[in-house]
Amino acid sequence: MNRYLRALLPLLLGSGTVHATLECTWDAINALLPPNVSLSFVTAIPENGTFTVPRGDTGWPTDPINLPSLCAIGATVVGETANASFGFGLFLPSQWNSRTLTVGNGGLAGGVNWVDMGTGVKYGHAVFSTDTGHNSTTTDATWAYQNPEAQVNWGWRALHETVGYGKLVTEAFYGTRPSFHYYQGCSTGGRQGFKEAEAFPSDFDGVIAGAPAWWTSHQQIWQFWVGYVNYISNITMIPTSKFDVIGKEVLRQCDGQDGLVDTIISDPLGCNFNPETLLCSAAAVTDPTNAECLTAAQLQTFDTLRRDFQATNSTLVFPAWLRGSEHFWNLNIDGGAPNIIGLGYIQYMLGLGPDWAWQSFNEEVIQLSERLNPGQADASGYDLSEFYEGGGKLIHYHGMSDGGIATGASFYLYDQIDRALTPQGVPVDDFYRFFPIPGMGHCLDTADYVNAPYYIAGISMTPNGRSSVPQFPDAKHDVLLALMAWVENGTAPDAIIGTAYANFTTLDTITRQRPICAHPKQAKYRGRGDPDRPENWACQSPGF
Numbered sequence: 001m002n003r004y005l006r007a008l009l010p011l012l013l014g015s016g017t018v019h020a021t022l023e024c025t026w027d028a029i030n031a032l033l034p035p036n037v038s039l040s041f042v043t044a045i046p047e048n049g050t051f052t053v054p055r056g057d058t059g060w061p062t063d064p065i066n067l068p069s070l071c072a073i074g075a076t077v078v079g080e081t082a083n084a085s086f087g088f089g090l091f092l093p094s095q096w097n098s099r100t101l102t103v104g105n106g107g108l109a110g111g112v113n114w115v116d117m118g119t120g121v122k123y124g125h126a127v128f129s130t131d132t133g134h135n136s137t138t139t140d141a142t143w144a145y146q147n148p149e150a151q152v153n154w155g156w157r158a159l160h161e162t163v164g165y166g167k168l169v170t171e172a173f174y175g176t177r178p179s180f181h182y183y184q185g186c187s188t189g190g191r192q193g194f195k196e197a198e199a200f201p202s203d204f205d206g207v208i209a210g211a212p213a214w215w216t217s218h219q220q221i222w223q224f225w226v227g228y229v230n231y232i233s234n235i236t237m238i239p240t241s242k243f244d245v246i247g248k249e250v251l252r253q254c255d256g257q258d259g260l261v262d263t264i265i266s267d268p269l270g271c272n273f274n275p276e277t278l279l280c281s282a283a284a285v286t287d288p289t290n291a292e293c294l295t296a297a298q299l300q301t302f303d304t305l306r307r308d309f310q311a312t313n314s315t316l317v318f319p320a321w322l323r324g325s326e327h328f329w330n331l332n333i334d335g336g337a338p339n340i341i342g343l344g345y346i347q348y349m350l351g352l353g354p355d356w357a358w359q360s361f362n363e364e365v366i367q368l369s370e371r372l373n374p375g376q377a378d379a380s381g382y383d384l385s386e387f388y389e390g391g392g393k394l395i396h397y398h399g400m401s402d403g404g405i406a407t408g409a410s411f412y413l414y415d416q417i418d419r420a421l422t423p424q425g426v427p428v429d430d431f432y433r434f435f436p437i438p439g440m441g442h443c444l445d446t447a448d449y450v451n452a453p454y455y456i457a458g459i460s461m462t463p464n465g466r467s468s469v470p471q472f473p474d475a476k477h478d479v480l481l482a483l484m485a486w487v488e489n490g491t492a493p494d495a496i497i498g499t500a501y502a503n504f505t506t507l508d509t510i511t512r513q514r515p516i517c518a519h520p521k522q523a524k525y526r527g528r529g530d531p532d533r534p535e536n537w538a539c540q541s542p543g544f
């Protein structure tokens with residue numbers, strides 16, 4: 001059956017929604033599972049109910065609320081060795097739209113992502129998530145120590161196999177094959193999306209990959225390195241309290257360079273920034289902690305941090321943060337020592353052990369990381385031609401003020417994919433689009449002095465209990481609906497309208513809306529009308 005016929009199925013079935021043919025009971029679900037899948041629980045959740053996350057699930061302990069009526073399932077896949085086992089969770093809604101959605105994970109966390117499953121199931125999809133093979137918080141890497149099977153589960157295996165089991169259970173539960181399979185994730189979840197499209201191109205018809213941590217073997221070293229640079233000497237250290245001092249000066253210089261002074265840097269790569277204005281006067285320098293300026297030594301550190309990280313042989317280790325991300329640099333630089341995700345990666349994933357001292361960092365660590373590529377987590381194959389040929393569509397987004405994963409890495413990834421595919425005659429724009437989001441931090445968030453319209457109902461942006469874009473639940477504003485329209489109707493998104501709220505938790509008062517354009521186009525103000533209204537902006541090629 002082709003995908004257009006499959007899309008008609010729910011319509012032919014009458015109401016547009018499909019109801020379960022099986023009961024939401026232990027016995028009914030258990031009978032579907034292969035011998036190596038061990039059921040943990042089957043729970044029927046009523047309309048507007050709450051799912052209580054199992055206590056051991058430390059990765060995502062938040063209970064999803066305001067759920068539609070659904071069947072919640074938890075299971076463990078028993079591997080050949082204990083360390084190869086992993087868990088997964090499923091939400092099967094009572095009123096199903098005949099689609100599936102797999103949601104990704106974040107950081108180094110282990111745990112089924114129940115709260116984002118709650119966001120996804122409100123669209124009517126059957127939703128899957130894996131625990132990636134361990135239980136831990138986002139920043140904890142100790143589980144990976146001398147445990148290659150756990151690393152592979154986190155790298156790719158647990159997610160790929162979860163998709164297989166999820167499809168199997170879904171089809172049996174509703175007595176009909178799902179029409180379309182989708183994926184959505186941010187950060188590690190973005191990496192998982194690219195990895196799937198690259199390694200298992202038939203798992204999904206459509207993938208949304210936000211702020212992808214795709215280059216793990218390099219990114220984790222960079223995340224460590226920025227803190228190493230800052231904290232290796234107290235004389236050159238920039239106190240975190242000065243990140244906003246830098247950020248506000250960057251905004252002052254760069255804001256107008258994109259054509260409109262509006263607190264948003266729309267084109268950080270096009271900003272010509274002079275850091276010398278940050279240098280303290282002779283009088284201010286006597287108080288290096290409080291002054292609204294940088295000492296000459298601090299300015300030197302800033303100059304290192306704002307550039308690409310290059311090895312002494314001049315090869316790129318990792319691209320730099322973009323101008324305008326400084327407010328969020330404390331995601332990687334805080335607390336007097338290098339970032340714990342980067343440090344933990346070196347100690348536990350690279351196996352140097354808990355006694356490895358961060359001050360002893362040298363380039364051999366980079367070489368070791370490249371050689372091991374723990375769990376084959378890197379999504380650096382770049383050749384997505386099979387995914388394209390199978391009809392897959394990929395939406396990639398990244399906040400340009402991301403302080404956790406430098407946005408330069410997404411531009412670099414886009415270029416590598418383009419370079420791998422264009423010579424093969426693959427029209428990249430026909431299946432893969434990249435949306436850099438001005439002013440957005442890591443997966444969500446905007447500095448209060450920026451108030452960027454970033455909200456597109458990406459799964460990690462959406463508050464617990466909510467879904468989509470209130471008042472605008474459509475393919476022009478909601479990234480999942482945009483992907484579905486592309487996959488199912490062939491409507492490719494040239495832009496997704498981002499929304500800013502007075503409060504991004506309550507999503508009630510809208511302050512701004514503006515198109516977020518597919519790279520390389522950028523949103524340009526048309527020159528008249530309210531700049532907080534989307535119709536007064538257009539996507540244009542840079543330089544126009």
Ligand SMILES: *[C@@H]1O[C@H](CO)[C@@H](O)[C@H](O)[C@H]1NC(C)=O
Pocket residue numbers: 048065066
């Ligand atoms: C849903 O449940 C919440 C409590 O979790 C309650 O405040 C709300 O009124 C309920 N909504 C509906 C529509 O029943």
Ligand SMILES: *[C@@H]1O[C@H](CO)[C@@H](O)[C@H](O)[C@H]1NC(C)=O
Pocket residue numbers: 040054055056057058076087133134135
């Ligand atoms: C993680 O916690 C869940 C929930 O308590 C449990 O079912 C699962 O076995 C744990 N996983 C591991 C690898 O310990």
Ligand SMILES: *[C@@H]1O[C@H](CO)[C@@H](O)[C@H](O)[C@H]1NC(C)=O
Pocket residue numbers: 034036077078079080084085
């Ligand atoms: C579970 O069994 C299936 C075959 O039924 C196999 O493909 C899969 O690799 C097994 N999973 C694990 C973790 O051993």
Ligand SMILES: *[C@@H]1O[C@H](CO)[C@@H](O)[C@H](O)[C@H]1NC(C)=O
Pocket residue numbers: 083143144145146147148149
């Ligand atoms: C299994 O995991 C434990 C705990 O992380 C680890 O110490 C052990 O080395 C692992 N065993 C193998 C064979 O990988």
Ligand SMILES: *[C@@H]1O[C@H](CO)[C@@H](O)[C@H](O)[C@H]1NC(C)=O
Pocket residue numbers: 231232233234
């Ligand atoms: C910097 O100062 C802090 C606090 O006084 C101290 O704990 C730390 O060891 C110093 N770091 C270096 C590299 O000297």
Ligand SMILES: *[C@@H]1O[C@H](CO)[C@@H](O)[C@H](O)[C@H]1NC(C)=O
Pocket residue numbers: 311312313314315363364366367370
């Ligand atoms: C350059 O140096 C880095 C760090 O030592 C190393 O990982 C990388 O493989 C080197 N690249 C080349 C082309 O020699």
Ligand SMILES: *[C@@H]1O[C@H](CO)[C@@H](O)[C@H](O)[C@H]1NC(C)=O
Pocket residue numbers: 475481484485486488489
């Ligand atoms: C596809 O287009 C039809 C007709 O305009 C519309 O009703 C439907 O909602 C669209 N499907 C998606 C997934 O956008």
Ligand SMILES: *[C@@H]1O[C@H](CO)[C@@H](O)[C@H](O)[C@H]1NC(C)=O
Pocket residue numbers: 503504505506
């Ligand atoms: C947004 O609303 C939530 C819930 O009412 C509240 O807890 C939070 O403080 C508000 N945030 C801001 C920035 O006002």
